[in-house]
Amino acid sequence: MMNKRKVTAIMISATLASVTLAGNVMAQNEYPTIDFNNTTVYGDVGPDGSVPGGLEDVQLTDEEIQQVKDGNFKVAICYHQLDNQVNQSKLSACQEVLEELGIEVVAVTDAQSDAVKEVDQLETALALNPDALLSMPYDVEVTKAAYQKYIDAEIPVVFMENASADFTAGEDYVAVTNSDSYGNGMFAAMLLAESIGYEGKVAMVYYDADFFTTNERDRGFRETIEKYYPDIEIVAESGFTSIDVVGTVADGLFAQYPDIDGVYASWDIPATSVITSARAIGREDLKVTGVDLGDDSTYMIADQDMYVGASCPKAVETGKIEGYALACALIGKEIPTYLCSSVQPVSYDNVLEAYKSCFGIDAPDAVKEAWEAHQ
Structure with missing residues (x-):
């Protein structure tokens, strides 16, 4: 069955494509309407070529929630920067999900847009033996070796926004999360x-x-x-x-x-x-x-x-996706390798x-x- 997000995007594209031009002039009321109540994801592909999933794809059953709580898991969160409202709101929403699921956050770091600093922070967080990592690579090449240490240690990694092309989705890392x-x-x-x-x-x-x-x-x-x-x-x-x-x-x-x-x-x-x-x-x-x-x-x-x-x-929605994606990774639940929230x-x-x-x-x-x- 076709992904419902993709179906919606195709329907909208077909509607827009049906608009006719007269002398290369289009009436104002025939231009695409801006949906200020948007819930659709328009991007049709992730960085690994996969179709985007969303918050609905990382939801847990009652049994899975109990499995997470019984695991006494701990995770590390390593940000590239936390000096903007988007990332601060994402982090807060993610932490709320983790707290509800009984997952301990052992580290939250802010590399302040410095890839070398982020490498140091990733290595420090690794020493805390987290069961999973959520991180945004500021520079995929500079940070690649640090993430490889998590992969070698078989610690599930959920990336924010980007991942090195040398890593294989679903094998080296769990997923990439993003907004549309x-x-x-x-x-x-x-x-x-x-x-x-x-x-x-x-x-x-x-x-x-x-x-x-x-x-x-x-x-x-x-x-x-x-x-x-x-x-x-x-x-x-x-x-x-x-x-x-x-x-x-x-x-x-x-x-x-x-x-x-x-x-x-x-x-x-x-x-x-x-x-x-x-x-x-x-x-x-x-x-x-x-x-x-x-x-x-x-x-x-x-x-x-x-x-x-x-x-x-929609930072709150994206943060929730990240929190639940970590939980899914901790219990080995299969999820889409690209997870995306809609935008406003x-x-x-x-x-x-x-x-x-x-x-x-x-x-x-x-x-x-x-x-x-x-x-």
Whole structure:
């Protein structure tokens, strides 16, 4: 039987494909509708080529729950970074699941975006003899040998977002968990298209690395613009390999295309750098979208600033998937090798509700005040 997520995506694609063009002009009410109550996963493939599963695929029976509790298991959680709300909310949701199942967390580490530091932390956590590991590799090559030690010790590993291509899904590691990266890029494209009136010139400022999550976001953006917005042209794809150079990349983009209408960025932090560059040349009218909600980007959406919208991972849902995936791994329950949560499109109208939905907490007071100022 076909995966129900895939069936839904096929039905939606068929509906969009049936839209007809007249003189290369599409009526506004015929453009794809942005579903602000989205529960669909649009990405059709994981980093290992498998069809995505979801929270429903890692649920436990009462008997399995008791088996987990009786195991007196302990796990380690090693993050690449914990300085953003997405990861903090994911961690909290995961820990709640583990606590409910009686699984002890013996280590939670934060590598602060330093792959060498993450290697040290992985090795320290390994010395605590965990029964399973949940981790996000900051650099798959630098960290590969450290993860290999867990594999050699036959400790189940659940990866977040990415895994080395040298590791085999279902054999060397249990699964990769993620939010719907393709859907994130797709909704960012829809929000940008709507903000510029479905016509004009846009650019992509993207993370130029072999990294599944951002590669899929970018693919989702690119394909959505090309398929459904005939009067929007992607005039440039400007890559960066470090956050530190995004401003320079954006300066070059605006020098070549000073009248560009909109920009998509792979996530919200580089989007902020793009906006800073645009302000420096007086382009306050530029429209920008991206992925993720940090406090700065959420504030800009609430304040109806240049960052007009975003697509955000449902961090609470993803964290629950990670917790249950660990539990399944501990008792040897077979699960899909790619597990994915749906994502949340965000605009001014729903920013406060979206923040609560994605992160499980209320938006900061400053965000609420900015939003209320435009009522």
